Amino acid sequence: MKKSLFNKDIIFWGLFVVVxxxxxxxxxxxxxxxxxxxxxxxxxxxxxxxxxFGVTGMLSFGQALYYGLGAYSVGLVVKNYGPSLFLPAxxxxxxxxxxxxxLVGLLxxxxxxxxFTVLTLAFGQxxxxxxxxxxxxxxxxDGIQGIMPSGVLENHTVYxxxxxxxxxxxxxxxxxxxxxxxxxxxxxxxxNPERVRFLGRRVRRNQLRIYVISSFFAALAGGLxxxxxxxxxxxxxxxxxxxxxxxxxxLGGIGQxxxxxxxxxxxxxxxxxxxxxxxxxxxxxxxxxxxxxxxxPRGLVGxxxxxxxxxxxxxxxxx
Amino acid sequence: MEPILELQNVTKSFxxxxxxxxxxLSVAQGSISAIIGPNGAGKTTIFNQITGYLKPDxxxxxxxxxxxxxxxxxxxxxxxxxxxxxxxSFFPEETVLDNVxxxxxxxxxxxxxxxxxxxDFKDATDQAHKILSSIxxxxxxxxxxxxxxxxxxxxxxxxxxxxxxxKLLLLDEPTSGMSPDERLLTRNLVKKLWKEFxxxxxFIEHDMxxxxxxxxxxxVLQMGRLLAEGSPEEIRNNPEVITAYLGEEVL
Ligand SMILES: Nc1ncnc2c1ncn2[C@@H]1O[C@H](COP(=O)(O)OP(=O)(O)OP(=O)(O)O)[C@@H](O)[C@H]1O
Ligand SMILES: [Mg+2]
Numbered sequence: 001m002k003k004s005l006f007n008k009d010i011i012f013w014g015l016f017v018v019v020x021x022x023x024x025x026x027x028x029x030x031x032x033x034x035x036x037x038x039x040x041x042x043x044x045x046x047x048x049x050x051x052x053f054g055v056t057g058m059l060s061f062g063q064a065l066y067y068g069l070g071a072y073s074v075g076l077v078v079k080n081y082g083p084s085l086f087l088p089a090x091x092x093x094x095x096x097x098x099x100x101x102x103l104v105g106l107l108x109x110x111x112x113x114x115x116f117t118v119l120t121l122a123f124g125q126x127x128x129x130x131x132x133x134x135x136x137x138x139x140x141x142d143g144i145q146g147i148m149p150s151g152v153l154e155n156h157t158v159y160x161x162x163x164x165x166x167x168x169x170x171x172x173x174x175x176x177x178x179x180x181x182x183x184x185x186x187x188x189x190x191x192n193p194e195r196v197r198f199l200g201r202r203v204r205r206n207q208l209r210i211y212v213i214s215s216f217f218a219a220l221a222g223g224l225x226x227x228x229x230x231x232x233x234x235x236x237x238x239x240x241x242x243x244x245x246x247x248x249x250x251l252g253g254i255g256q257x258x259x260x261x262x263x264x265x266x267x268x269x270x271x272x273x274x275x276x277x278x279x280x281x282x283x284x285x286x287x288x289x290x291x292x293x294x295x296x297p298r299g300l301v302g303x304x305x306x307x308x309x310x311x312x313x314x315x316x317x318x319x
Numbered sequence: 320m321e322p323i324l325e326l327q328n329v330t331k332s333f334x335x336x337x338x339x340x341x342x343x344l345s346v347a348q349g350s351i352s353a354i355i356g357p358n359g360a361g362k363t364t365i366f367n368q369i370t371g372y373l374k375p376d377x378x379x380x381x382x383x384x385x386x387x388x389x390x391x392x393x394x395x396x397x398x399x400x401x402x403x404x405x406x407x408s409f410f411p412e413e414t415v416l417d418n419v420x421x422x423x424x425x426x427x428x429x430x431x432x433x434x435x436x437x438x439d440f441k442d443a444t445d446q447a448h449k450i451l452s453s454i455x456x457x458x459x460x461x462x463x464x465x466x467x468x469x470x471x472x473x474x475x476x477x478x479x480x481x482x483x484x485x486k487l488l489l490l491d492e493p494t495s496g497m498s499p500d501e502r503l504l505t506r507n508l509v510k511k512l513w514k515e516f517x518x519x520x521x522f523i524e525h526d527m528x529x530x531x532x533x534x535x536x537x538x539v540l541q542m543g544r545l546l547a548e549g550s551p552e553e554i555r556n557n558p559e560v561i562t563a564y565l566g567e568e569v570l
Pocket of ligand 1: 358
């Protein structure tokens with residue numbers, strides 16, 4: 001049991017470091033670097049989201065709120081005070097996300113199941129509306145273009161490795177959380193919250209903790225993404241952003257820690273390949289999702305592990 | 320000696336239905352006792368009120384001398400009370416070991432730890448293994464709990480409660496759904512655990528061999544009322560109890 005867990009981690013980290021570490025050497029254009037960078041950032045976002053959904057059983061449909069908060073903190077600070085504040089602005093976005101997620105969390109975590117989901121969606125849409133309407137501050141529908149980090153980070157390769165390291169640290173941290181006593185309690189909350197109370201634990205308190213942690217990384221993702229696309233746009237707050245991260249997690253497999261990262265990789269590549277050929281890429285994504293949900297309910301990684309378990313002696317474990 | 324648990328005139332209704340009717344009782348420290356009564360008599364509801372899962376409409380509940388009537392479940396558990404459930408309650412996807420270990424970690428207040436692995440907590444892990452040995456599930460430690468047979472799941476539920484190192488342990492029908500053989504084993508196990516862990520133990524049970532076999536005191540509930548209370552001998556010969564619940568076959 002312990003051994004297979006160990007192997008799974010080694011395989012992921014090995015592939016991860018080799019593949020993403022070598023992109024700057026193998027790329028044919030800066031576009032490839034940008035693509036790889038998006039995968040890293042969205043992969044982190046999806047893994048953090050899944051700590052909420054797959055691990056604790058809280059389906060937030062409003063993580064765009066924090067993603068947008070992270071992005072707009074950077075965009076507005078850089079626009080108003082200059083690119084030298086790019087990094088502090090990422091920090092600001094994350095701090096704002098923590099404060100906001102505590103306040104919003106205290107309100108929404110009292111509800112469970114679909115009510116929680118709907119209320120998170122409502123808060124996300126509220127933030128989108130405000131951003132959309134408050135033209136002279138946020139740039140409204142136009143967003144803000146030309147957001148650049150300053151100094152060495154201006155170099156695309158340096159920026160890429162900068163996010164690479166941050167994403168490694170983030171995923172390593174989340175992996176530790178998943179394996180910690182608190183991670184165990186979170187899984188127990190998903191399976192049987194009533195019994196967790198009878199263990200003498202506060203269910204809502206733990207739900208709030210992971211909600212804040214997950215939102216922290218959503219904001220970090222939003223902030224880092226501005227350095228890749230060099231722009232911000234109200235769509236970052238829109239429900240489709242929340243939907244996309246859910247899609248990534250479900251596609252990769254919410255029962256697997258690394259599944260959502262694989263899901264993010266697949267979706268971003270599909271968007272890129274299919275999007276370049278046809279404008280119907282969202283239709284294709286929709287079809288893939290239908291096939292997934294009907295035919296592979298455990299997600300890509302979950303189904304592959306299921307196949308392996310069927311052909312190998314010994315029992316399958318959930319990670 | 321001061322009783323470990325005391326109920327004073329506890330009353331509870333659901334809509335118009337009186338499910339707990341002016342129940343007063345006191346449970347001696349270190350005792351093992353049973354609550355019996357027909358289906359729907361209000362036995363589980365009494366447990367729900369003792370553990371803070373439901374609030375009584377009126378009356379008071381004391382645990383170790385402290386008024387716990389208004390406390391919530393979490394705080395009551397922290398004071399040293401644990402419970403296993405009539406409808407088996409555990410964490411199906413976790414291993415049998417982790418089901419017990421999460422309770423050990425909770426009891427040691429280690430569940431806020433984010434960065435150490437569960438395996439790094441040696442004492443919690445050792446203690447979980449010890450409890451699995453006590454309830455005879457050591458062999459199943461690495462299996463996901465949903466794979467266990469029903470009887471073993473009942474035992475696991477008890478193991479989770481035991482891991483909290485309670486002073487007072489409440490078991491709701493520990494032998495329900497078991498075969499006669501399993502029931503005998505469980506009866507002996509409950510008695511063994513009571514001694515081994517120095518517990519005060521209250522159990523609800525329909526199996527009369529278990530009740531009269533291991534309880535020092537038996538309380539009979541009928542339609543929310545405490546009908547009788549006494550030694551197994553007294554209860555067995557109480558004419559009111561016989562007509563209300565036991566019927567002829569026990570004689
Ligand atoms: N939360 C609730 N809301 C409404 N009615 C309830 C609730 N819980 C229990 N009841 C009712 O209260 C009565 C007593 O239920 P309780 O579960 O305490 O019985 P019991 O003595 O444990 O029975 P059994 O031996 O079948 O387990 C039943 O009529 C039940 O339907
Ligand atoms: Mg009952």
